[in-house]
Amino acid sequence: MSVLGLRECIVRGIGLDCSVVRSGKQALKAACSRALEARNGWRFEASVDLDGALREKHPNENRWDYGLEVTGPGGKRSVEWVEFHPACSGEVDRMIKKKQWLEAQLARTKVCPRPAKKNLHWVATGGIAIDLTRGRLLNQAGLAWPQKRLRLPLP
Amino acid sequence: MVTLRRITVKNFGPIAEADVEFGDLTVIVGPQAAGKSLFLQLMKLLVDRPSIVHELRRNNIHWSDAAEFFRVYFGEGLGGLWTSKTVVALNGHQVPHSRLQTTKGKPGEPKVFYLPAQRVMALRDGITHPFSDFRSGDPFVVRFFSDNIHRLVQTEFAGREKLFPSEGRMNQAIRGALAKALFGSFELVLDRKEAQQRFVLRGDGASLPFMNWSAGQREFTPLLLGLLWLMPAGGAQRRDTLQHVVIEEPEMGLHPRAISAFLLVVLELLRRGYRVYLSTHSPHVLDVVWALGLFRKHKAESRDVRRIFELKASPFIDEIARTALRKTYRTYYFPAGERAVDISSLDLGDDEAAVRGWGGLTAFTANIGDVVSDVVSRGQRR
Numbered sequence: 126m127s128v129l130g131l132r133e134c135i136v137r138g139i140g141l142d143c144s145v146v147r148s149g150k151q152a153l154k155a156a157c158s159r160a161l162e163a164r165n166g167w168r169f170e171a172s173v174d175l176d177g178a179l180r181e182k183h184p185n186e187n188r189w190d191y192g193l194e195v196t197g198p199g200g201k202r203s204v205e206w207v208e209f210h211p212a213c214s215g216e217v218d219r220m221i222k223k224k225q226w227l228e229a230q231l232a233r234t235k236v237c238p239r240p241a242k243k244n245l246h247w248v249a250t251g252g253i254a255i256d257l258t259r260g261r262l263l264n265q266a267g268l269a270w271p272q273k274r275l276r277l278p279l280p
Numbered sequence: 281m282v283t284l285r286r287i288t289v290k291n292f293g294p295i296a297e298a299d300v301e302f303g304d305l306t307v308i309v310g311p312q313a314a315g316k317s318l319f320l321q322l323m324k325l326l327v328d329r330p331s332i333v334h335e336l337r338r339n340n341i342h343w344s345d346a347a348e349f350f351r352v353y354f355g356e357g358l359g360g361l362w363t364s365k366t367v368v369a370l371n372g373h374q375v376p377h378s379r380l381q382t383t384k385g386k387p388g389e390p391k392v393f394y395l396p397a398q399r400v401m402a403l404r405d406g407i408t409h410p411f412s413d414f415r416s417g418d419p420f421v422v423r424f425f426s427d428n429i430h431r432l433v434q435t436e437f438a439g440r441e442k443l444f445p446s447e448g449r450m451n452q453a454i455r456g457a458l459a460k461a462l463f464g465s466f467e468l469v470l471d472r473k474e475a476q477q478r479f480v481l482r483g484d485g486a487s488l489p490f491m492n493w494s495a496g497q498r499e500f501t502p503l504l505l506g507l508l509w510l511m512p513a514g515g516a517q518r519r520d521t522l523q524h525v526v527i528e529e530p531e532m533g534l535h536p537r538a539i540s541a542f543l544l545v546v547l548e549l550l551r552r553g554y555r556v557y558l559s560t561h562s563p564h565v566l567d568v569v570w571a572l573g574l575f576r577k578h579k580a581e582s583r584d585v586r587r588i589f590e591l592k593a594s595p596f597i598d599e600i601a602r603t604a605l606r607k608t609y610r611t612y613y614f615p616a617g618e619r620a621v622d623i624s625s626l627d628l629g630d631d632e633a634a635v636r637g638w639g640g641l642t643a644f645t646a647n648i649g650d651v652v653s654d655v656v657s658r659g660q661r662r
Contacts, residue, residue, distance in 0.1 A: 126423070195511030253629035254574060257563070257645060264649035267657035273629045 129237060131204050132173045138237035139230050145178045146171050153191055157209050160248050162276045167197040170278075179201035181229070187219055195277050203278040205244050212249035212271035214259040220247055221266040243279045245269040248255040283371060284327060284524065284555070291365040293318045293358070298309050298620035303610035304550055307569055308559045309639040310614030316559040317397060318361065319614065320526050321354060323557070326370045327524065329380055330388030334418060340409050349381035357414055390499055391522035393428075393510060394421040397528040397559075398614030399502040406478040406490030408433045408505075417440075419567035429505040433477075436513065437470065444468040444480075444504060449511045454541075454548055457589070461538035462500050496533035500542075505531060510554065517552045525554045530560035539564045544589050544600070551603040563641045566611065570626040570638075572610050580605060613639030 126277045129138075136143050150158045152172035162170055171194045179188055190209050208223055210216060224245060231237040249271040255263070260270065286301045295315035300306070309317045325332060336343075336352060343349040351359030361369075362377045369375060401418075402425055409428040421578055444467065445459040479501065481488040490498065504575035506527075512519050528548075531539050539562060549556050558565065562615035573587055574580075583593070589590060591597050613621040615635050621634045632637045637643040 239661045241661060242653055245657075249629055252574075252627060255628065256567070257642070260646075261649055261652075264653035265656060267653050267660055269650070269653055270646070271629065 134237040170194040170196045187222040207246045212253040217259040288369040290367040293361045303608035307611045314614040314616040324392040331390040334387035356418035392524040395506045395527040396421045403502045446514045457541040461541040499533040526557045
């Protein structure tokens, strides 16, 4: 469970203006928002459209989509990083690059912890068609199998 | 063609319940002793009862009641498969067990060709064996399969030395793929020097008897003879009255490349108009079924099918590929002692574990992948 909140990661870590952080799931497109639920007792506190916020600065890079903060019982909180992307074999390499890009952004100031596997999520837009070899490559890069829907945070 | 759309079974041996709707290719997966083979043998019995009864009577095998008939048909120790709680329906119509073992009716011709998992027994010591060479407790499907390839060798291959690869029954592209994957530079020949003719693999100046073949060659050669039986010489698309082909665990002893070559043969059987039924423990088989299902859904082209098998374009291969894109594919998971599950979508993102885990075939690999990604992620964060 990340102790640092999304706002600190975005402002102090990545160096973006705090205005990009929206309340709840408001930074997400409607279709993306529908694919995410909060676990019982948890709620979405804040969200940021990283892809949109950094498009001008990193136009040709494999940018990650969203960051979200969920808060739960006893003041627990977790920062989740979610990418909505077609889940087919040919996109595994791109997803690994996206993960590397996100980690590089978060590592710039050493304020944000490197995200754990359970906080990095690939949500499939459409069906999932990844062969075993590419699936292994994905696992080898520290990423989990894509999901069609997510209930956050993961248990 | 005999209509075989659906079989429903309850409380039959280890099968608690199965409601199976067949496609042009139907694949059954599941752990050992889950009833896959019994289900497929039951399917043959439901379709071919008249010819089975005729064949047993022709071999002077008699029975006094249903239990004895089931022991004769399914094999020793399996006479009690059908209990008072068993329900079997073909295309929605319940079939009483008394109807299956009756000797009344016309003899009929078999519609289902069955390549059993024990097919290597049909070629033990490199020699083919007629029906009567087996014990009375051996399953009918093993005895009948053995008898078929015995007749093939005794009649249609009589006087021939080289049996495979040779022209006349299989298209060169398929023949070549099988020969390369299974036999390398060797040829399958009938050695008639001994008193009893026997199969040997000949090549590179050597003649290898059955016992010196690789495990895959021993397993595959009876299967190959079965396939040659299904592809008669002279241009006929199908053999006699046969319409359905059951092949149990085709992957036994085979390298993935050989499994791919075999699956190309399955597509050729579909092109010839056979309906094919496989039981398997191979994720590689489901890989191809998964791909073909998605190809149909996304309107793939014949070149996409060719790419799976790494084949060059030719009119014959393109016809196989086009036909494959028109066929229907169904996959069922038979868990031991539980209700069988329709996993035909093979959707890797499905909510149901049996579907996304391909009936347990990919679960072990997926679990390893999960653990590896955990370890990598943990290591990267240190």
